[in-house]
Amino acid sequence: MYELLRKNIEYKIPLTNSEWKTIIEKTEFIKLKKNEFLQIQDSSSKYEGFILKGSFKIYILKEDGAESVLFFAFENDWLSDIESFYHQKPAKYNIKALEDSDILVINKANKTFLYQQVPKLIQFHTLMVERTNIAMQERLLDVLNKTSKQRYADFIKKYPHKSHKINNKNLSSYLGVSHEFLSKIKKKFI
Template sequence: MYKALRLNIERKINLTNEEWKNIVEKAEFIKLKKNEFLQIQDSNNSYEGFILKGSFKTYILNDNGTESVIFFSFENEWMCDLESFYHQKLTTYNIKALEDSEILVISKTNKTLLFEQVPKLIQFHIIMVEKANVAIQQRLLDVLNKKSKQRYLEFVERYPNKIDKINNRNLSSYLGVSHEFLSKIKKSF
């Protein structure tokens, strides 16, 4: 059932069947319907998760009640509210299913136990954190240095099979543009 997770991990490190068994025992399988939350902003429940099926948006709800979408996450990708998970602080973000989804999650406590039981997972963890930091840095650079149209085109190029799963409201929030401006961008292609 968790074949995609094992393949993802084993791209970076090899696992014995016993090590894999330890991982499976610490992971929790969660099914979410479209628009259900994995995590709610300012709560105490933060997980590291691997998406088996579906897609999610990670966003904040601003003081004026508007959403600012920070990331989209899709099948075979990891997602996490890093500060909340690693420092056990209140969650910063809402994480919501964009469609019926299945995800494997692990708590901070279980991840710490896994590091003791399967020390080579620390190497995998370092690779994951490096990748997350690069993605965050690239997202920041894109927002600061690229025009909305260019960010849209790069998103479509990166996720050609996912663009139809994201409604205009979420995509315009992610790009930092109005719905009307997004419509103009889409019409120009």
């Protein structure tokens, strides 16, 4: 089961069996049920997580109580509020399981230990941060420059086998449209 994590890391940097053993010893396996939180907005982010199985939504709660979904995450994705995790600031968003999920998590102390014991993980982390920044930049540009229909088409194209896991409420929040308008958009794709 942990092989998914090893493949994810080794896609960017090679690991020896000894380094892999050290990594596994410092991670913790947790199960989250549907609707359980890995992180709650305004709390302290204790973990960085890697999804072995399941799906999550990353969202903020607005002052009026409405959700604004920023991202979805699926198997083989990483989850973290980087600023909260590394600088002990309140989390800016919620991370909630959309289905029963299995994840590997690591706390800051163990991650710091791994950087000392397996220094090439710093390079891996840098690559992860670059990828996250690119994804955030693309999301911002999509919201600013694309229609909701274009964003829906991109979402279906990017997640053809996972989009069924996202209900209309979450998808309409992600796209920034009403449920009714999402229904109209979906009809055009049938």
